[in-house]
Amino acid sequence: xxxxxxxxxxxxxxxxxxxxxxxxxxxxxxxxxxxxxxxxxxxxxxxxxxxxxxxxxxxxxxxxxxxxxxxxxxxxxxxxxxxxxxxxxxxxxxxxxxxxxxxxxxxxxxxxxxxxxxxxxxxxxxxxxxxxxxxxxxxxxxxxxxxxxxxxxxxxxxxxxxxxxxxxxxxxxxxxxxxxxxxxxxxxxxxxxxxxxxxxxxxxxxxxxxxxxxxxxxxxxxxxxxxxxxxxxxxxxxxxxxxxxxxxxxxxxxxxxxxxxxxxxxxxxxxxxxxxxxxxxxxxxxxxxxxxxxxxxxxxxxxxxxxxxxxxxxxxxxxxxxxxxxxxxxxxxxxxxxxxxxxxxxxxxxxxxxxxxxxxxxxxxxxxx
Amino acid sequence: xxxxxxxxxxxxxxxxxxxxxxxxxxxxxxxxxxxxxxxxxxxxxxxxxxxxxxxxxxxxxxxxxxxxxxxxxxxxxxxxxxxxxxxxxxxxxxxxxxxxxxxxxxxxxxxxxxxxxxxxxxxxxxxxxxxxxxxxxxxxxxxxxxxxxxxxxxxxxxxxxxxxxxxxxxxxxxxxxxxxxxxxxxxxxxxxxxxxxxxxxxxxxxxxxxxxxxxxxxxxxxxxxxxxxxxxxxxxxxxxxxxxxxxxxxxxxxxxxxxxxxxxxxxxxxxxxxxxxxxxxxxxxxxxxxxxxxxxxxxxxxxxxxxxxxxxxxxxxxxxxxxxxxxxxxxxxxxxxxxxxxxxxxxxxxxxxxxxxxxxxxxxxxxxx
Numbered sequence: 001x002x003x004x005x006x007x008x009x010x011x012x013x014x015x016x017x018x019x020x021x022x023x024x025x026x027x028x029x030x031x032x033x034x035x036x037x038x039x040x041x042x043x044x045x046x047x048x049x050x051x052x053x054x055x056x057x058x059x060x061x062x063x064x065x066x067x068x069x070x071x072x073x074x075x076x077x078x079x080x081x082x083x084x085x086x087x088x089x090x091x092x093x094x095x096x097x098x099x100x101x102x103x104x105x106x107x108x109x110x111x112x113x114x115x116x117x118x119x120x121x122x123x124x125x126x127x128x129x130x131x132x133x134x135x136x137x138x139x140x141x142x143x144x145x146x147x148x149x150x151x152x153x154x155x156x157x158x159x160x161x162x163x164x165x166x167x168x169x170x171x172x173x174x175x176x177x178x179x180x181x182x183x184x185x186x187x188x189x190x191x192x193x194x195x196x197x198x199x200x201x202x203x204x205x206x207x208x209x210x211x212x213x214x215x216x217x218x219x220x221x222x223x224x225x226x227x228x229x230x231x232x233x234x235x236x237x238x239x240x241x242x243x244x245x246x247x248x249x250x251x252x253x254x255x256x257x258x259x260x261x262x263x264x265x266x267x268x269x270x271x272x273x274x275x276x277x278x279x280x281x282x283x284x285x286x287x288x289x290x291x292x293x294x295x296x297x298x299x300x301x302x303x304x305x306x307x308x309x310x311x312x313x314x315x316x317x318x319x320x321x322x323x324x325x326x327x328x329x330x331x332x333x334x335x336x337x338x339x340x341x342x343x344x345x346x347x348x349x350x351x352x353x354x355x356x357x358x359x360x361x362x363x364x365x366x367x368x369x
Numbered sequence: 370x371x372x373x374x375x376x377x378x379x380x381x382x383x384x385x386x387x388x389x390x391x392x393x394x395x396x397x398x399x400x401x402x403x404x405x406x407x408x409x410x411x412x413x414x415x416x417x418x419x420x421x422x423x424x425x426x427x428x429x430x431x432x433x434x435x436x437x438x439x440x441x442x443x444x445x446x447x448x449x450x451x452x453x454x455x456x457x458x459x460x461x462x463x464x465x466x467x468x469x470x471x472x473x474x475x476x477x478x479x480x481x482x483x484x485x486x487x488x489x490x491x492x493x494x495x496x497x498x499x500x501x502x503x504x505x506x507x508x509x510x511x512x513x514x515x516x517x518x519x520x521x522x523x524x525x526x527x528x529x530x531x532x533x534x535x536x537x538x539x540x541x542x543x544x545x546x547x548x549x550x551x552x553x554x555x556x557x558x559x560x561x562x563x564x565x566x567x568x569x570x571x572x573x574x575x576x577x578x579x580x581x582x583x584x585x586x587x588x589x590x591x592x593x594x595x596x597x598x599x600x601x602x603x604x605x606x607x608x609x610x611x612x613x614x615x616x617x618x619x620x621x622x623x624x625x626x627x628x629x630x631x632x633x634x635x636x637x638x639x640x641x642x643x644x645x646x647x648x649x650x651x652x653x654x655x656x657x658x659x660x661x662x663x664x665x666x667x668x669x670x671x672x673x674x675x676x677x678x679x680x681x682x683x684x685x686x687x688x689x690x691x692x693x694x695x696x697x698x699x700x701x702x703x704x705x706x707x708x709x710x711x712x713x714x715x716x717x718x719x720x721x722x723x724x725x726x727x728x729x730x731x732x733x734x735x736x737x738x
Binding site for chain 2: 106110114128174177180184
């Protein structure tokens with residue numbers, strides 16, 4: 001694994017050199033993890049100047065998060081006190097090494113930290129690393145995709161077990177907690193994001209926070225969950241109907257969202273514009289008279305973070321590449337009544353490889369539970 | 370409640386005026402919540418110029434997080450798109466209102482956001498609000514303390530129920546999940562922080578992340594948990610011994626940590642220097658030969674965030690005030706062997722009011738379970 005991370009740091013080094021900076025200070029946790037495979041809270045990574053990279057971190061109380069997983073080719077520097085900022089120590093180190101310029105993550109460092117970093121490295125010109133590491137993270141290698149595949153299997157498993165239990169009378173909070181317990185039972189590091197369970201009037205809403213409302217006969221029930229496995233996060237969302245037979249409006253709305261979600265999935269291809277994928281899904285809902293009820297995005301990238309680039313929205317720039325994992329998750333929420341949301345994680349693949357690879361395989365038929 | 374928040378904003382306005390700024394942009398979530406009582410994710414608050422304060426936020430998908438709880442005397446501005454930054458909109462509004470200066474939270478805004486805020490308010494001088502709101506938050510009113518008291522009751526309750534169940538053979542992960550479920554059962558918004566359960570060699574470590582290790586006979590078991598109630602977060606930690614009779618080294622270590630924790634608690638008083646409280650606890654452990662095994666702090670403030678000011682550490686500046694809630698949590702972790710941690714949340718009160726008020730009342734006797 002250590003070579004994978006070394007190769008990623010090498011790519012970053014090349015980008016920095018091209019931008020005129022021989023050293024970079026990486027502080028965003030997911031970026032540090034991507035480049036080293038480990039990230040105790042607050043850790044920063046100094047890449048260059050020179051061949052040796054340095055991780056600066058606090059002494060972790062349990063000890064095993066940091067030193068145990070440090071790559072062989074990265075030097076670790078442990079701060080002694082609790083008040084020190086690893087970014088400041090790293091900047092001083094860059095100055096000791098006679099760096100002329102140091103590229104920092106201006107979208108992550110606060111103004112106050114940036115000032116302290118500058119103060120610790122007099123004579124070093126601070127520049128903006130921008131989202132250079134996020135751009136490296138966009139296209140995943142097969143090792144990353146297989147972590148996502150396992151994360152998706154875990155989420156599918158937790159969901160399918162829940163469906164076998166009795167749901168009527170249980171609260172949204174309890175269903176969410178049970179799902180999170182099952183994720184961990186099946187080997188997840190933890191939930192990829194707070195599990196969303198919406199019943200009746202709460203169904204179909206994105207990022208609904210579970211309440212004490214209980215599942216009732218005739219409800220729509222929307223569940224959206226994800227597992228985090230070795231740092232990689234996936235997402236699956238389904239809507240069910242509770243009781244015997246769905247009402248006509250429920251079948252109609254479900255069919256519409258299903259058609260929109262399928263259109264979004266089918267639009268995924270290397271070279272497809274992100275906004276076109278969004279449009280494919282959005283257009284179906286708009287034609288059905290539910291464009292208003294749709295959120296601002298119909299999907300997003302996933303990986304070490306749950307909301308990564310690319311975004312699938314009307315204003316999104318850029319095109320999809322092969323090996324980019326994204327969600328496709330259109331939904332309709334009608335205030336006071338509820339709605340439907342269907343959410344999959346897929347990996348963009350060329351048609352010659354069979355097209356988009358569906359990671360979350362729970363059925364999308366309308367199940368009456 | 371609305372008057373409480375209006376009074377807090379008035380105090381902030383006074384501080385800003387004294388510092389030469391008629392307007393402040395508050396972006397740190399706990400600060401926004403403190404000043405308005407509500408804080409959908411990403412919300413920012415513009416205080417002044419002029420009498421009207423404005424909350425700028427994204428349309429929340431569920432709708433009920435924002436509008437439902439907006440104070441009457443604060444105007445809400447909802448962004449239409451997902452890409453916009455509420456801080457940028459608020460800055461433009463301050464410019465429209467002819468603000469000369471706008472104080473922003475430089476310890477919270479990233480460099481990139483700060484630049485965008487400045488770009489949206491040409492002709493407005495950006496200054497640093499610093500930790501003005503955090504300083505207002507330091508001393509709690511009785512309403513805040515009663516929220517903390519309820520949070521502590523919930524955590525005590527969850528812990529006491531766990532102790533009645535059979536523990537041997539269960540994993541740290543499962544015990545942590547069960548505690549979190551019980552917190553919610555008893556009315557918590559959620560856990561105040563990730564619940565820490567450490568068995569055997571993991572016992573006594575601060576912020577230990579639960580693993581699949583199972584509880585065994587003869588283990589020390591350290592549990593540290595907290596409830597969040599109406600946004601307020603408390604903390605309680607205890608160490609137990611599993612099985613019939615504790616070993617001699619266990620009794621000895623427990624007595625030492627207990628004495629250190631008591632010394633810390635007894636040092637809490639209005640006017641006491643934070644470093645002296647730390648020293649009181651630390652000195653006991655050092656005298657017992659375990660100063661090395663101690664972390665860098667022995668306690669910290671709690672409130673809308675779990676790790677607030679003040680910090681109880683050797684390098685801490687400042688003194689305690691009445692009505693400041695803090696944790697006292699010395700611990701010893703011996704690598705490979707385990708250890709003891711005892712953690713309470715207390716409110717600093719003058720001796721005339723009976724001295725420090727203990728919120729977490731679970732017994733601190735060494736229980737053999």
